[in-house]
Amino acid sequence: MPYYLEKNESFSEGIKRIGLEQNNMAIDALANDDSLHSGIHKARKHFKKLRALYRLVRDEVGHNIYKEGNVFYRDLGRKLANLRDITSRIETVDLLQELFGNMVNQEAFEVLRSLLEEEREAIREEEVEEENKVEDAIELLRQERNRFLELPVRDRCLKNTMASLHRVYQRGYKGFHKSLGNPSVEDMHEWRKRVKYLWYHYRLLRQGWPRVFRAYKKETKVLADFLGDYHDLALLMEKMESYQEHLPAEARKVLSALASSHQHELLKKARKAGKLIYAEPPKAFIRRMREILDGNLL
Numbered sequence: 001m002p003y004y005l006e007k008n009e010s011f012s013e014g015i016k017r018i019g020l021e022q023n024n025m026a027i028d029a030l031a032n033d034d035s036l037h038s039g040i041h042k043a044r045k046h047f048k049k050l051r052a053l054y055r056l057v058r059d060e061v062g063h064n065i066y067k068e069g070n071v072f073y074r075d076l077g078r079k080l081a082n083l084r085d086i087t088s089r090i091e092t093v094d095l096l097q098e099l100f101g102n103m104v105n106q107e108a109f110e111v112l113r114s115l116l117e118e119e120r121e122a123i124r125e126e127e128v129e130e131e132n133k134v135e136d137a138i139e140l141l142r143q144e145r146n147r148f149l150e151l152p153v154r155d156r157c158l159k160n161t162m163a164s165l166h167r168v169y170q171r172g173y174k175g176f177h178k179s180l181g182n183p184s185v186e187d188m189h190e191w192r193k194r195v196k197y198l199w200y201h202y203r204l205l206r207q208g209w210p211r212v213f214r215a216y217k218k219e220t221k222v223l224a225d226f227l228g229d230y231h232d233l234a235l236l237m238e239k240m241e242s243y244q245e246h247l248p249a250e251a252r253k254v255l256s257a258l259a260s261s262h263q264h265e266l267l268k269k270a271r272k273a274g275k276l277i278y279a280e281p282p283k284a285f286i287r288r289m290r291e292i293l294d295g296n297l298l
Helices: 011-032 036-056 063-079 082-100 106-124 127-149 158-179 185-204 210-242 249-277 282-293
Strands: none
Touching: 011 036, 011 127, 036 063, 036 082, 036 127, 036 158, 036 185, 063 127, 082 106, 082 210, 082 249, 106 249, 158 185, 158 249, 158 282, 185 210, 185 249, 210 249
């Protein structure tokens, strides 16, 4: 079933349906995927969708219920993160090599990739422990299913839903304006999270105005990808520093310069996209969303 509210279902039914489906899909990914890494990667995506769902009903269900659900999926994702994180670093090296491989000595990329591959193999050797974590996660997810059936969500809760959406947009709006100065890596990471939540909310609410929301979510996803690549480069540079005695200084210098240069380009692209996505002040944005969704989905 789709990750959006259907017009032929009530708001409360839709929220509960999506929550149960995403939770069950996470279980299926962990229990039945041929690859442990792939299953964890898919499950963590479902966790992020569930956290966005809780954010959309935050003001309707109350802070305590929201916090319990959000923290549950956040912590579960963190417990399963190791293998995916190191794979992401390898993918970032591949991206840099694709972009700049014809400009510098290939050996720098190969040495760094080898170090990352060694670390990934060490993590894979601990797969017995990882499998135990997966089994524990599956059991916790099974226990969590009933929580969605008990969510105190009303069918007519436009005011509270708009308050939740306003919060997500406002934080992204602030993140965009912070990016116009001299943002830290943490500033950019925080902005990325807010952008991704807005993207998920556009997906959830798309039936409110399908053609328009389709464009909103497409462009917001582009921005989220720019910010995701920016953050991956920051984490790769951090990882390179931890390899100091194993990664030759010249290779580290060259790769850091390439990563920094590409980060700068991504920042420019993110600012350009953010200027459009966050063109409206939060109050104007939420007035428009209320007009679109009132009597439609809510």
